[in-house]
Amino acid sequence: MGAQARRERLAQLVAPILAEAGLDLEGLDITPVGKRRLVRVVVDSDDGVDLERIGEVSQKIxxxxxxxxxxxxxPYVLEVTSPxxxxxxxxxxxxxxxxxxxxxAPLVAGGQVKGRVIDADETGVTFDVDGQSxxxxFSDLGRGKVQVEFRHDDAAD
Known part of the structure; x- marks a missing residue:
């Protein structure tokens, strides 16, 4: 079985397990590591993912x-993780x-936007940029990147 076929078959295998747990499949990689393969399944949900859910899903997979x-x-090693x-x-x-x-996030037309995400739906995203919405x-935005903050004071916004 080729690598792509194996990946597709694996995705079909894990999809119902993840759906039952209320999780989305965000990534699936099979990487050779010596004589073994690392199977990495990346999951997420709108409610976030905790270690207990990851452990339960990992056992089922x-x-x-x-x-x-x-x-x-x-032989393979299974790793289930969040992004x-x-x-x-x-x-x-x-x-x-x-x-x-x-x-x-870079803007497709040039430039960039840096702000706090207020809301997002199926068509786009609303940012708070210096107090202005x-x-x-989405068609106007490039790949967004979350900025790491060591301290965020909600009252200061």
Whole structure:
């Protein structure tokens, strides 16, 4: 089985497990690591993901992998994780999950926007930029990036 076919079959295997847990599949990678393969499943949800949910989903995925031959005879290591803060915001759901966060995004027409995400829907995102609301369609934005803040005082906004 080729790498792409294996990845697609694995995605089909984990999709119902993640749906049952209320999680979205954000990424799926199979990487050779010595004589083993690392199977990394990246999950997220609008409510966030805690370690307990990741542990439960990891056990279910592991059981499902053991019941089918999608990984063949080669040993593998399963890693189920949530996306890091450095994940680019590319989908409407990513922008929704960034509500309240400081985000920097290039504008397709040139320039950039840096502001706090107030709201996001299926068509665009509303930023608070220096106390002013600015609305951008997703088609006007490049890949957004959440800015790491060590301290954010809601009262100061």
């Amino acid at each position: 592991s059981t499902a992998l053991d019941e089918v031959d999608v990984m063949g005879q080669s 890091g803060v450095d994940r680019p915001l590319t989908e409407p759901r990513h922008w929704r999950r960034a509500r309240g966060r400081l985000v920097h 600015q609305v951008y369609a």
